[in-house]
Amino acid sequence: MANKRRLVLVLGDQLTAEGAALRAADKTRDVVMMAEVRAETDYVGHHKQKIALVFAAMRAFAEGLRADGWTVAYTRFGETGNSGSITGEILRRAEEHRAASAVTIAPGEWRLRQALEDCPIPVVQLPDDRFLCSEAEFAEWAKGRKSLRMEYFYREMRRKTGLLMAGDDPEGGQWNYDAENRKPAQADLFRVNAPRFAPDGTTREVLDLVAREFADNFGGLEGFNWAVDRNGAQKALAHFIAHNLADFGTYQDAMLEDDPLLYHSLLSPYLNLGLLGPLEVCQAAARAYAAGKVPLNSAEGFIRQIIGWREYVRGIYFHEGPDYTARNHLDQHRKLPWAYWGGKTEMNCLRHAVAQTRDLAYAHHIQRLMITGNFALLAGVDPAQVQEWYLAVYIDAFEWVEAPNTAGMSQFADGGVIASKPYVSSGAYIDRMSDYCGSCAYSVKKKMGEGACPFNLLYWHFLDRNRDKFAGNPRMAVIYRSWDKRKPEDRKMILGQAETMLNKIAQDAF
Numbered sequence: 001m002a003n004k005r006r007l008v009l010v011l012g013d014q015l016t017a018e019g020a021a022l023r024a025a026d027k028t029r030d031v032v033m034m035a036e037v038r039a040e041t042d043y044v045g046h047h048k049q050k051i052a053l054v055f056a057a058m059r060a061f062a063e064g065l066r067a068d069g070w071t072v073a074y075t076r077f078g079e080t081g082n083s084g085s086i087t088g089e090i091l092r093r094a095e096e097h098r099a100a101s102a103v104t105i106a107p108g109e110w111r112l113r114q115a116l117e118d119c120p121i122p123v124v125q126l127p128d129d130r131f132l133c134s135e136a137e138f139a140e141w142a143k144g145r146k147s148l149r150m151e152y153f154y155r156e157m158r159r160k161t162g163l164l165m166a167g168d169d170p171e172g173g174q175w176n177y178d179a180e181n182r183k184p185a186q187a188d189l190f191r192v193n194a195p196r197f198a199p200d201g202t203t204r205e206v207l208d209l210v211a212r213e214f215a216d217n218f219g220g221l222e223g224f225n226w227a228v229d230r231n232g233a234q235k236a237l238a239h240f241i242a243h244n245l246a247d248f249g250t251y252q253d254a255m256l257e258d259d260p261l262l263y264h265s266l267l268s269p270y271l272n273l274g275l276l277g278p279l280e281v282c283q284a285a286a287r288a289y290a291a292g293k294v295p296l297n298s299a300e301g302f303i304r305q306i307i308g309w310r311e312y313v314r315g316i317y318f319h320e321g322p323d324y325t326a327r328n329h330l331d332q333h334r335k336l337p338w339a340y341w342g343g344k345t346e347m348n349c350l351r352h353a354v355a356q357t358r359d360l361a362y363a364h365h366i367q368r369l370m371i372t373g374n375f376a377l378l379a380g381v382d383p384a385q386v387q388e389w390y391l392a393v394y395i396d397a398f399e400w401v402e403a404p405n406t407a408g409m410s411q412f413a414d415g416g417v418i419a420s421k422p423y424v425s426s427g428a429y430i431d432r433m434s435d436y437c438g439s440c441a442y443s444v445k446k447k448m449g450e451g452a453c454p455f456n457l458l459y460w461h462f463l464d465r466n467r468d469k470f471a472g473n474p475r476m477a478v479i480y481r482s483w484d485k486r487k488p489e490d491r492k493m494i495l496g497q498a499e500t501m502l503n504k505i506a507q508d509a510f
C-alpha cells in the first residue's frame with residue numbers, strides 16, 4: 001500500500017545496521033534514504049578528511065543495506081537534482097516514492113532535530129538507543145542534584161553495565177585509577193603503529209571528490225588512514241586491544257612531538273559514526289583485563305572514557321538545551337588566532353598540535369584540552385569561535401560530543417556545569433607531560449621577561465582578570481594565595497607583559 005510507505009532517513013553518523021529507525025522499518029515496503037548535501041558539509045568548514053570519511057562510510061553502508069535487501073535512495077554530492085539539504089531530500093524522495101512520512105534516529109544535534117520538526121511531512125525521531133544512557137535516564141539521574149559530576153554518573157554506568165564489577169564493588173576496590181595514569185612518555189622506536197587502511201575504490205572516488213569540491217577547507221587528505229566500514233572499524237578495535245590498551249592508561253596524558261598517536265585508540269570516529277558500539281568496545285577491553293593481558297588502570301581508564309565521559313557529555317548536551325553552545329560565562333570576546341588555522345606561531349606546542357590536526361584530523365585528548373583549549377581560554381578567545389574550530393577540524397566532531405567538551409570542559413563557558421574549575425595551566429604542565437618545550441623559541445622556565453613562555457604569563461592574567469568568578473572556589477584558593485604572596489611589582493610586571501602578549505596574539509604575531 002503506497003500511502004503507508006515510509007522513508008527511513010539514515011544520517012551520516014547513524015551507520016548502524018541495528019539502529020532504531022531500521023529496526024522500526026519494513027524492508028519489503030519502506031525506502032531507506034541517505035544524502036550527501038551542501039547544508040551538512042557547509043554549516044562549518046569541516047576538515048577534508050572528515051567529509052571524506054563520512055561520505056565514504058555512508059556509501060559503504062548503503063551498499064551493505066542494498067546487499068541485505070533494502071531499497072536505498074542515495075543522493076550523491078553534486079548529482080543532478082540534489083536539493084542541498086536533508087529536508088529538501090526528504091521531500092524529493094517522498095514524492096518520488098509516494099511516501100507520506102519518514103522515520104529516523106533523533107539527530108545528535110539540536111539544529112537538525114529542529115529542521116526535521118519543521119519538515120512539511122511528518123518525521124518521527126526515535127530515541128538513539130546506541131547510547132547506554134538514554135536522555136530520559138540522564139534527566140532522571142540529574143534531577144535534584146546540585147552538581148552533575150561525571151564521576152558519580154560513571155559509577156552508575158559501571159553498575160548498570162556490570163563492566164569491571166566484582167559483585168556490587170568495583171574491580172580492585174577502587175572506581176578510578178587515574179592516580180597511576182599521569183606519566184610522561186619516552187620516544188619508543190618499538191611502539192606498534194596504527195593499522196593501515198588502504199583506500200578502496202569507493203574511498204578513492206570520495207577522496208577525489210573532496211579534493212576537488214572542498215579544496216579550500218582546512219586539512220590535508222594525504223594522511224587519510226581511516227576505516228570506512230564496520231569490518232575495518234572492528235580491525236582497528238582488535239589492533240588497539242592487542243597492542244596499545246596495556247599502556248593506554250599510564251601514558252594517556254603524555255604528548256610527544258614525533259608521536260602524535262601514542263597509545264590512544266583512534267576509535268572515536270567509528271564510535272561516533274555508529275560503526276562500533278560503546279558496549280562492544282568496552283567489553284573487548286574488559287575481556288583483555290580478565291584474560292590478564294592488560295592492567296586494571298588501563299582497562300578502567302579506557303572504559304571510563306566511554307561509559308563515563310562519552311555518555312556523560314551527551315547527557316549534558318541534551319539536558320542543558322539548545323542555548324548551551326551560546327554560553328559565555330567568562331565573557332571572553334577575543335578572536336581565534338590565525339595560528340589555529342595553520343598561521344605562523346613561535347609556540348612549539350601549539351604549532352605541533354595544529355600541524356598534526358591539519359595532517360590527521362586528529363589530536364588526542366590532552367592536546368585538545370591542555371594545548372589548544374588551554375591557550376584559547378587563557379588568551380580570552382570567544383568560546384563560540386573556539387567551538388566552531390573544534391567542530392570543524394576533528395574527524396570525530398559532532399556537536400553532541402564536541403560542544404560539552406569545548407564549551408564546558410575546556411572553555412568553562414557553561415559556568416561550571418561540567419568542570420568544577422577551569423582546565424588552565426602554565427607551561428610547567430606542558431613541559432612535564434611533553435617534549436615540546438625543548439625546541440621552543442620561548443622558555444618554559446622563564447616566568448616573565450623577554451622570551452617567557454606565553455602560558456606562564458597568560459595563566460596569571462587569566463586568574464587575575466577572573467578573580468571575582470574563581471576566588472571563592474575552594475579548589476583554587478591555594479593558587480590565589482600563591483599569587484597574592486608574590487611581590488606587588490612582580491605581579492604588575494607579569495600582568496603588563498601578559499597584556500603585551502595578548503596584543504601580539506591579536507595581531508597574530510606571537
Ligand SMILES: Cc1cc2nc3c(=O)[nH]c(=O)nc-3n(C[C@H](O)[C@H](O)[C@H](O)COP(=O)(O)OP(=O)(O)OC[C@H]3O[C@@H](n4cnc5c(N)ncnc54)[C@H](O)[C@@H]3O)c2cc1C
Binds near residue numbers: 311363365368391396
Ligand atoms: C576541547 C575538546 C574537544 C573535543 N571534541 C571531541 C569531539 O568532537 N568528538 C569526540 O569524540 N571527542 C571529543 N573530545 C574528547 C576526546 O578528546 C576524544 O574523544 C579523543 O581524543 C578521541 O581520540 P581516541 O579515539 O584516540 O580516544 P582515546 O583516548 O583512545 O579514548 C577512548 C575513547 O573514549 C571516548 N572519549 C574519551 N574522552 C572523551 C570525552 N572527553 N568525551 C567524549 N568521549 C570521550 C572516545 O570515544 C574515545 O574514542 C574533545 C575533547 C576536548 C578537550
Ligand code: SF4
Binds near residue numbers: 347348349430441443
Ligand atoms: S615553552 Fe611554552 S609555548 Fe613553548 S612549547 Fe613549552 S609550553 Fe609551549
